[in-house]
Amino acid sequence: MEKTLIKPSLKPTILKTETQHTNTETPFYKPIAKEIEVFEQAFTNKIPMLLKGPTGTGKTRFVDFMTHKLNKELITISCHEETSSTDLIGRYIIKGAETVWIDGPLTKAVKEGAVIYLDEIAEARPDVIVAIHSLTDHRKELYIDKLGKTIKAHPDFMLVASFNPGYQKGFKELKPSTRQRFIALAFNYPNEKDEAEILINETQIDASTAKKLVAIANKIRNLTELGLTETVSTRLLVDAAKLIHTGLGKRLAVRVAVVEPLTDDIEITEALSDLCDLMI
Structure with missing residues (x-):
């Protein structure tokens, strides 16, 4: 299985593609509900899938796990405010004395039957949503306006996107007409037992120590009065656990991996640090 990471470029050149030939070992993923069965059925029926939930709840890891399990190539695009349809579909470039067309990652996935993952799709420019419309309904085709041609999707092509409904609520949201083109899975933080196992x-x-870290996370997650934009993700806990496991002091590891990434407010930082010091 090949895993391709795409980093959209702001320059007028094709996105750089880094291809890794990974081993056959499937990455660890702890199932929470029936998400594996849902993904498998979505892949069988070629239904686009939307993963929604807070940052660091395992959405990207889940896609990585499923593409390993299904032995499919994964192309990941981390969307941001400058990600355009041209970045995804492709563009003409100057090569020597010629002008040649270079396929973008979406076109590549459509032709070759890869799984394409649009991470934080709401962050992308509106023309990206327009570009994928014909791939998310019965047509399953991609129109390339610069070439004046339409490409039918490979039978194994699948479109997966992620979306954080709580981030910048009211500013970065998907339209109902777009959301209804996908089936959706909601991701949240695991229960204490599962999170400690992770x-x-x-x-x-x-x-x-794992149980103490999870207890800290749940305590902070329940402190809604602090007004944090994001709360403690499982990803932050993994970082803290790695630091502790390799020898960094527990209190310092929790501060730099959990507390400091959450806020720049000095008073809140100190209050959270004192809380964590007591609990760890």
Whole structure:
């Protein structure tokens, strides 16, 4: 299986593609509900899938896990405010004395039958949504206006996108007409037992410390009065657990991996640090 990471470029050149030939080992993923079965059925029926939930709840890891499981190539695009349809579809470039067309990652996935993952799709420019419309309904085709031609999607092509409904609410949201082109899976933070198991499997940290880290995370997640834009993700806990496992002091590891990334407010930072110091 090949995994391709796409980093959209702001320059008028085709996106750079880095291809890795990974081993056959499937990355660790802890199922929470029936998401594996849902993904498999969506792939079988070629139905686009939208993964929605807070940052760091395992959306990207889930897609990575499923493409390994299905032995499919994965092309990931981290969308941002400058990501355009041209970045995804392709463009003409000057090569020597000629002008040649270079396929973008979306066109490549459509032709070759890869799984394309549009991470944080709401961050992309509106023309990206327009470009994928014909791929998310019964037509399953991609129109390339610069070439004046339409490409039918490979039978194994699948479109997956992620979306954080709580981020910049009211500013970066998907229109209902777009959302209804996908089936959707909601991701949230795991329960305490599952989250501790994830930390242990990811970092080989001891069970006692894993439980304390999860307890800290849940305490902060419930402090809604602080008005944090984002709260403690499982990803942050994994980072803290790795630092502790390799020898960094527990209090310092929690501060730099959990507290500091959450806020720049000095008073809130100190309050959270004191809380974590007591709990760890």
